Amino acid sequence: MSQTPSRADFDQVMVPNYAPADYIPVRGEGSRLWDQEGREYVDLAGGIAVSALGHAHPKLVAALTEQAGKLWHLSNTLTNEPALRLARKLVDATFAERVFFCNSGAEANEAAFKLARKWAIDTGGADKYEIISATNSFHGRSFFTVTVGGQPKYSDGFGPRPGGITHIAYNDIEALRAAISDKTAAVVIEPVQGEGGVLPASREYLEAARALCDQHKALLVFDEVQTGVGRCGTFFAYETFGVVPDILTSAKSLGGGFPIGAMLTTAAIAKHFGVGTHGSTYGGNPLACAVAEAVVDTVNTPETLAGIRAKHDRLVTRLESIGRETGAFALVRGLGLLVGAVLAEPYKGRAKDFMVAAAKEGVMVLQAGPDVVRFAPSLVIPDADLDEGLARFERAVRAVAGR
Ligand SMILES: *Cc1c(COP(=O)(O)O)cnc(C)c1O
Numbered sequence: 001m002s003q004t005p006s007r008a009d010f011d012q013v014m015v016p017n018y019a020p021a022d023y024i025p026v027r028g029e030g031s032r033l034w035d036q037e038g039r040e041y042v043d044l045a046g047g048i049a050v051s052a053l054g055h056a057h058p059k060l061v062a063a064l065t066e067q068a069g070k071l072w073h074l075s076n077t078l079t080n081e082p083a084l085r086l087a088r089k090l091v092d093a094t095f096a097e098r099v100f101f102c103n104s105g106a107e108a109n110e111a112a113f114k115l116a117r118k119w120a121i122d123t124g125g126a127d128k129y130e131i132i133s134a135t136n137s138f139h140g141r142s143f144f145t146v147t148v149g150g151q152p153k154y155s156d157g158f159g160p161r162p163g164g165i166t167h168i169a170y171n172d173i174e175a176l177r178a179a180i181s182d183k184t185a186a187v188v189i190e191p192v193q194g195e196g197g198v199l200p201a202s203r204e205y206l207e208a209a210r211a212l213c214d215q216h217k218a219l220l221v222f223d224e225v226q227t228g229v230g231r232c233g234t235f236f237a238y239e240t241f242g243v244v245p246d247i248l249t250s251a252k253s254l255g256g257g258f259p260i261g262a263m264l265t266t267a268a269i270a271k272h273f274g275v276g277t278h279g280s281t282y283g284g285n286p287l288a289c290a291v292a293e294a295v296v297d298t299v300n301t302p303e304t305l306a307g308i309r310a311k312h313d314r315l316v317t318r319l320e321s322i323g324r325e326t327g328a329f330a331l332v333r334g335l336g337l338l339v340g341a342v343l344a345e346p347y348k349g350r351a352k353d354f355m356v357a358a359a360k361e362g363v364m365v366l367q368a369g370p371d372v373v374r375f376a377p378s379l380v381i382p383d384a385d386l387d388e389g390l391a392r393f394e395r396a397v398r399a400v401a402g403r
Contacts, residue, residue, distance in 0.1 A: 028055025106140025
């Protein structure tokens, strides 16, 4: 019999690219988690905007276990029913007509950026391959996606980067107008920058990006890995802004904790990914698709989406009041249940301190860069759990701020 693993084991056996907290959760139910010592936490982090229906949601457990007893894996030489059902639902619910499945956000974006370049070169010639992205954006950690991401610290140190990628300031229409040309294959935008600090796009910016892409025959790609599947109060955030992309990527909440990613696009663009141009061993596997179908069925209802918007108001109102009383926050921003408390000047750079203090009080929150405390709870978190989590968070803020 081996001993129960502990946090100390991490440093003995794991590659040191993460610095996990000193407690290890072992069980979850809804928006509560318990660690090895039996301490309870309210989960306002949602596994970084992934656990869309909390932990061990009965519908997801049922979908997973039912599929687990039937069929786990085939391969892409065969198709399967859960993948076809899920794709049909995503097509019916969005602008898209075609879906490509993979296993993560980075893979969904890798597919999107490759497809955009393939489409551009096929339709506009060999010089039409440039990708315009935003500073501070985040699109995943494969070498292509991390280079499209606008945080050089993540792509530094690995030798020559993939080329043809430029970065402009987010929400800057004039910068986009100056950067875009007939050589542009795609403009890539997060409707709300998640990792970059929970910073929403302006409607005018997205509208201008749409118009400029049309003018220069470039594709508009929305990375909705963090903002999609109800997170922002509509099924995808592009609906909130009323601007339709050509390619959309999804992951995170889509699987509710089971790894899956998806790239959505139109039939006319999809046809440039002909047989053999791209692929994934596990993409579209029956287990992942069965779980994601249950997520979509549960999230994409008028009741759940209205609930998300109501919980947004509840969360923001309380955070604003905590901010007023402690002076810790400069402002609270975000959409739906993706909300950031931007730290006031004296607390800049200390988001991690708030996160650690919160865990001490029994509530999990996230940071989004050094200056923003981020909240991405379950989309169906009961109001009582939200209130309890925020009461604990208020104690943590008072402990850090000393008032
Ligand atoms: C998390 C995230 C990704 C990367 O997803 P992975 O599943 O970690 O590869 C890409 N884009 C955005 C906007 C994200 O928030």
